[in-house]
Amino acid sequence: MFTIYSVLRNGYAEAVVLDTEDTDNYVQAAYVAHRTQGILCMKRKHQLIDAQCLCSEAMSASVIPLHVLTGCDHNSGFYRASKKLTAERLEKSIEAQDLLAACGTQLPVTQDVISHLEQFVIRYVYKMQEFGRRKGCEMESSEEEKHCPTCA
Numbered sequence: 001m002f003t004i005y006s007v008l009r010n011g012y013a014e015a016v017v018l019d020t021e022d023t024d025n026y027v028q029a030a031y032v033a034h035r036t037q038g039i040l041c042m043k044r045k046h047q048l049i050d051a052q053c054l055c056s057e058a059m060s061a062s063v064i065p066l067h068v069l070t071g072c073d074h075n076s077g078f079y080r081a082s083k084k085l086t087a088e089r090l091e092k093s094i095e096a097q098d099l100l101a102a103c104g105t106q107l108p109v110t111q112d113v114i115s116h117l118e119q120f121v122i123r124y125v126y127k128m129q130e131f132g133r134r135k136g137c138e139m140e141s142s143e144e145e146k147h148c149p150t151c152a
Contacts, residue, residue, distance in 0.1 A: 001028045008038030015039040017048065027067040030054040034061075059091050062100035066090055069100070069117070070125070081125045089124045096124045 004016055016038060018029055026042060033040045033051035040051040055063055070086050071077025090096045099120045103113055 001025065001032065004040065005032045005036065008032065008036035008040060012038050015041055017041045017043050018051075019043040024067070024072055026051075026054060027063055027072075030063050031060050056091070058094075058097055062090060062097045062103075065100040065103040069120070078121070078125050086125050089127070093124065096120060099124075 004018065008016060018025060018040065020026075020042070021044070029040055029042055029051040033054070034057045041048040042051055042054075043049075066087060068075065070081070070083040077083060090100065099116045102116055103109075106113070
């Protein structure tokens with residue numbers, strides 16, 4: 001993906017087609033497609049998908065931290081937390097996008113960024129208003145509530 005990013009960033013005029021079914025590559029392609037002038041397509045069975053159509057430009061700024069945080073090839077996701085539902089919540093919230101977009105811009109990670117990530121998990125992964133209080137939990141059904149890490 002680094003090579004593709006470099007080629008597209010340097011003004012390559014032809015379309016680049018990435019033939020993969022790996023979610024990690026789709027996430028990276030969505031990010032790269034919104035930051036280059038070139039055309040990046042994903043081959044899926046018998047069709048080509050423009051990588052810019054995978055998500056909005058605003059969403060692309062936080063799509064990699066979202067993917068890493070909710071589970072990818074190198075780490076697991078959160079217990080009983082849907083990656084798709086978390087992505088939908090992120091897409092609807094500018095605040096959530098800003099919380100994740102700030103992640104990874106500075107190494108080593110500052111305590112402020114860690115606090116932002118904690119707030120993201122509390123508000124958008126588990127959708128709780130207050131961490132650690134059962135009445136603050138907004139889990140949708142009583143069955144899910146039994147599995148909420150702070151309500152159990």
